[in-house]
Amino acid sequence: MPEKVNIGAHELWHGDCREVLPMLADASADMVFTSPPYNLGNTTGGGFPGKKLGHYNQQAGMKARGGLGKWGGGGLADGYEDYDDAMPMDDYIAWQKDTLRQCWRIxxxxxxxxYNHKPRVLDGVALLPLAYNPDLPLRQIVIWARAGGVNFSPVAYLPTHEWVMILARPDFRLRDKSASGAGDVWYVPQEANTEHPAPFPLALPMRAIESTSCATVLDPFMGSATTGAACVALGRRFIGIERSARFFDMACKRIENAMAQGTLLAPTPAGEQQALEL
Ligand SMILES: C[S@@+](CC[C@H](N)C(=O)[O-])C[C@H]1O[C@@H](n2cnc3c(N)ncnc32)[C@H](O)[C@@H]1O
Structure with a gap:
């Protein structure tokens, strides 16, 4: 049974987002900023020396196939805390589409x-994040340009970027015309030696949130609550969901610490968005 913890104005849920999202009311958040598990267990391999090549099968998860592929030596070799990140690809795509449909309702x-995800090459063919969109209106693709990458392979050039797909309601607008100047390629280095194995850098949700006047931001795959920390810093309300107990505790502590540091007022025009009384 999902459990909710309120920290100031923020709502942190410990549970599976498949159970929690249906519990959230329609029209209760005006931004979703999230990055799901990428199903990296289901990989073509070939990245690190000594790993198996060509063992990928779209319908079998990594553990079922007995191979760890190119992630065998990495921090996500066994997936996340209590989740192996290795679904059959059709199930993974259906799950991501369901999650995005729920987020759209909310x-x-x-x-x-x-929605942050990345292009991958599977069986020699590019799988783009567009595959996870259940026909919601795609406004824009922002490119997150990272500082280098690790997946060297003769199959394709080294991937050094990810996407942030913006799926927008027709009336969605940036804060103002000047906010558009953030551009559609965001050069943000990834953070190293993090406690969570796959966080995005704080600057990513910061840039998105501060460029809009949103009041409440939802992250159904909260992890260590990077989106939440950005919300606290910018005076917005946060709703986060995380299934792993360890990451959930990490997230609660991070929100508490961020609140102790105080709120930076977002550079929004007067009267549009006030910092929350926390
Ligand atoms: C890519 S990480 C997100 C990291 C986060 N953006 C951060 O900066 O820390 C994905 C997270 O989703 C969590 N997760 C996986 N399946 C989930 C589910 N069904 N419901 C909620 N959380 C889930 C994982 O435990 C992991 O922490």
Whole structure:
């Protein structure tokens, strides 16, 4: 049974987002900023020396196939805390589409989903994050340009970027015209030696949130609550969901620490968005 913890104005849920999202009311968030597990267990391999090549099978998970592929030596070799990140690809795609449909229902009519995922090469063919979109209106693709990558392979050039797909309600707008100047390629280095194995850098949700006047931001795959820390810093309300107990505790502590440090007022025009009384 999911459990909810309120920290100031913020709502942190410990549970599976498949159970928690249906419990959230329609139009109760005006931004979703999230990055799901990427199903990296289901990989073509070939990245690190000594790993198996060509063992990928779209319908079998990594553990069922007995291979760890190119992630065998990495921090996500066994997936996350209590989740192996190795679904049959059709199931994974259906799950991501369901999650995005739920997020869309929860979004206000001026809201947008910022969905971070990355292009991958599977069986020699590019799988783009567009595959996870259940026909929601795609407003824009922001490129997150990372500082280098690790997946060297003769199959394709080294991937050094990810996408942030913006799925937007027709009335979604940036804060103002000047916010558009953030551009559609965001150069943000990934953070090293993090406690969570796959966080995005704080600057990513910060840039998205501060460029809109959103009041409440949802992250159904909260992890260590990077989106939440950005919300606290910018005076927005946060709703997060995380299934792993360890990451959930990490997230609660991070929100508490961020609150202790105080709120930076977002550079929004007067009267649009006030910092929350926390
Ligand atoms: C890519 S990580 C997100 C990291 C986060 N953006 C951060 O900066 O820390 C994905 C997270 O989703 C969690 N997760 C996986 N399946 C989930 C589910 N069904 N419901 C909720 N959380 C889930 C994993 O435990 C992991 O922490």
């Amino acid at each position: 979004l206000t009519d001026k809201g947008a989903i910022y």
